[in-house]
Amino acid sequence: MTIGWYPGHMVAARRKAVETLARTDVVVEVLDARLPGASRNPMIEDLRRHRQRPCIRVLNKADLADPEATAQWVRAIAEDTAPGDRVQALPLCAHRPADIARLPRLAQSLAPHRDSALKPLRLMVMGIPNVGKSTLINALARRRIAEVGDEPAVTKREQRIDVNDRLVLFDTPGLMWPLIEHASDGLMLAASHAIGVNAYIDEEVAQFLAEVLLARYRPRLVQRYAIGQAVIDGPAVIEAVAVRRGLLLRGGVPDPGKAARALLADYRSGALGRISLETPDTRAAMLATDRAADPSPPAPSPDGPLPSDP
Numbered sequence: 001m002t003i004g005w006y007p008g009h010m011v012a013a014r015r016k017a018v019e020t021l022a023r024t025d026v027v028v029e030v031l032d033a034r035l036p037g038a039s040r041n042p043m044i045e046d047l048r049r050h051r052q053r054p055c056i057r058v059l060n061k062a063d064l065a066d067p068e069a070t071a072q073w074v075r076a077i078a079e080d081t082a083p084g085d086r087v088q089a090l091p092l093c094a095h096r097p098a099d100i101a102r103l104p105r106l107a108q109s110l111a112p113h114r115d116s117a118l119k120p121l122r123l124m125v126m127g128i129p130n131v132g133k134s135t136l137i138n139a140l141a142r143r144r145i146a147e148v149g150d151e152p153a154v155t156k157r158e159q160r161i162d163v164n165d166r167l168v169l170f171d172t173p174g175l176m177w178p179l180i181e182h183a184s185d186g187l188m189l190a191a192s193h194a195i196g197v198n199a200y201i202d203e204e205v206a207q208f209l210a211e212v213l214l215a216r217y218r219p220r221l222v223q224r225y226a227i228g229q230a231v232i233d234g235p236a237v238i239e240a241v242a243v244r245r246g247l248l249l250r251g252g253v254p255d256p257g258k259a260a261r262a263l264l265a266d267y268r269s270g271a272l273g274r275i276s277l278e279t280p281d282t283r284a285a286m287l288a289t290d291r292a293a294d295p296s297p298p299a300p301s302p303d304g305p306l307p308s309d310p
Contacts, residue, residue, distance in 0.1 A: 013173040014043060016158050020124060020170050021047055025111040027055045028103070030127035030136060032192055033065035033091055034276045036073045037283040038185040039194065043177050044126050053124075054086035054110040056103065060132040062091040069276035076280035086110050094135040103140065104167060117165040129174030130194045137161065137171045145171070182290055184208070188277045193268055206260030207234030209267060212277055220272045238263065 021027070027048045032039040036059055048055055057077055062070055070091050077089040088106055092099035107123055108114075114121040127133050138144050141163050161169040176195075180186040187208040190200040211234045213221055221227045221237060225244045231237055235256075241247070241263050242254030249255045266272050278286075 013158065013175055014047075017047060017124075017126065017172055017175070020158060020172070021051045021053060023122065024051075024053060024124040024170060025114045025122045026107045026124070027053045028058055028107070028123050028125045028136075029055055030058045030060050030125060030131045030133045032128075032131045032194065033059035033062040033070050033073070035188045035192060035278050036077075037278055037280075038182075038188040039128055039131055039192070041126075041128050041175050041177055043175060049085075055088070056106055056110070057087060057089045058103070058136065059089060059091040060094055060136065062099075063093040063096075064270045064274060065091075066274050066276040069279045072280050094132045094139050097139070100136070100139040103136075115166065120162075120166045120168050122168045122170070124170040124172065126172050127174060128176055128189070128194050130192075131174070133171065133174065137169055140167075140169060182286065184286055191264060191267060191277065193264075202260040202264065203238065203256050206238055206263045209263060209277075210234035210237035213237070213267075213272070213275070217272070217275055220275070224266065224272060 027044070029040070029044055029048070036057070040057075059065070059070060059073060074089045074091060077087065081087040088110065090103060090106055092102065094100065104121070104123075108121055111121055113119065125133050125137055141161055145159075145161050158170060158172050161171060163169060174194075180189070186195070186200075187205055189195050190205040191209045210221075214232070214234070214237065218227075221231075221240075225237075225240050227237060227240045231240050238256050238259045239254045242256065242259035245259065245262055247255045247258040247262060267275060
């Protein structure tokens, strides 16, 4: 199953982001801590590198992610950062003030020359839809400025927020990329509610999620849905969820659609516990498999090349 989702407003948002990056000091790229690789937008990385801006990769929703996997991601980001490229990983939960307080301090260390009312620190908050950018913005500003919603692509225009005389934020719309190259990335993004519901089929995404849970978190499924040893694949998990929850059609037949949505909701809310859909090792294995199957280079962006510096 290949998932693609690129609403029209994102084309204009990308063009605006190119302009704003020219007057930004640090890029704050918000990722979903449960899938840091899949939730990284390659276009954002291209834009950042073009302007040679330092970056904080915020692993948001760390309270929902497997802490061991998150620690692995923090190490992997540090190890993969090229010499001279200023990139830091910061796991946090945007609902925790103590976590939020760490972000401006870390950003300041990456741009020490911007620390006065005449030269305030300017942060550009970027990322894909529904990873918590608006919640993070509101927490940094300590007031409700950015619109928050449990649907992807709530923010559709860029705005400037003067937090105080030393800190400026640029809140940007969630940016997807035109083609999700790896099928499993699209499924992880859909499972985590980063993609509009009209772009995927609940049962297919839930079956993918169930396979991941069976492989890495089977005890969670046993505890929540009382699955037995005979449950060995995604469709069987969906059926078990339907029976456990009483989600049945006429005649007592399990309702796969309702069961799929119930499983997705339990994962998204954290009812299944702290779960990560990928680790650095599983991502490396997936990329190697995909490259072996299709060694051709990815297609260039349909939005055109990046502009040259003046």
